[in-house]
Amino acid sequence: MEQLVYINGELLPKDEARVSVFDHGFLYGNGLFETMRAYKKKVFRLEHHLQRLSLSLESLQFPIPFTFDSLKEAIYTTIEANRLEDAYIRLNITRGEGATVPDPTTCKNPNLIIIVRDYLPYSPSLYQKGYSGKVVQVRPSPHAPTATMKTFNFLNHIIAKMEAKASGFNEGILVNTDGLVTEGTVSNIFTVTGNCLTTPAQGAGLLPGVTRQVILELAEEKQIKSEEGTVTPQQLAGADEAFLTNSLVEIMPLVELDGQPIGTGIPGPVTQELIVSYKKRVQEELQL
DSSP states (O other), X not given: OOOEEEEXXXXXXXXXXXXXXXXXXXXXXXXXXXXXXXXXXXXXXXHHHXXXXXXXXXXXXXXOOOOHHHHHHHHHHHHHHTTOSSEEEEEEEEOOBOOSSSOGGGOOOOEEEEXXXXXXXXXXXXXXXXXXXXXXXXXXXXXXTTTTSOBSOOHHXXXXXXXXXXXXXXXXXXXXXXXXXXXXXXXXXEEEETTEEEEEOGGGTOOOOHHHHXXXXXXXXXXXXXXXXXXXXXXHHTOSEEEEEETTTEXXXXXXXXXXXXXXXXXXXXXXXXXXXXXXXXXXXXXX
């Protein structure tokens, strides 16, 4: 069937799904989004995604004509209309149509756009082999006000991804202007050194991922020592294990950095244990 896109209460065929060229999301990257995953029509940690979105909307002083309940209803309506079971979901809120000046006060009505499609699973061989990472040249500032938001202005991460891919690596690893590892282009980062699990602290300038939070919860339950701290590129390279997280990939082993193996160069035992535990947590919370 033809893909349907939700725009401001309407479900439209994708070829008819349009917003104004004067929308400040298009003109100035003035918009926010969330990427989510549905398992058998149920969205994992939907409340957490919407809470993060709400905080960003408040920080950017967006008018918020949506309630959590209305957003949930819109998401599930779109999944159902597209007859999907396991789905990729992208929820977008733009500033709306305004004047051709970077002044959001000229925008009156934000646009709500929801795009869903079949979730395309990653190859099992990727999880068995693991990802390679490259420390890229992009140096984001930890003090940038949008560092912890998922905004339409995604060029730093796109440039980083392009650099990594052009060099034959799966993921670009971002290091901030203080020399600290922050995140991947579309992922959070964890290291395992000795008996300690570490992920860069939010103060380094990173998006606090929903999956990242689940991993920290699982570590506490399993009595795995964990911390949100500082990670240098040298510490990442010298870790016993490392892995990447996001809502779509869940947990992906990171086994190589800049052409050199991390640990043994294969997915480690803590990573593998957390992969299993994460899948179990999804099953439990969604009652699948």
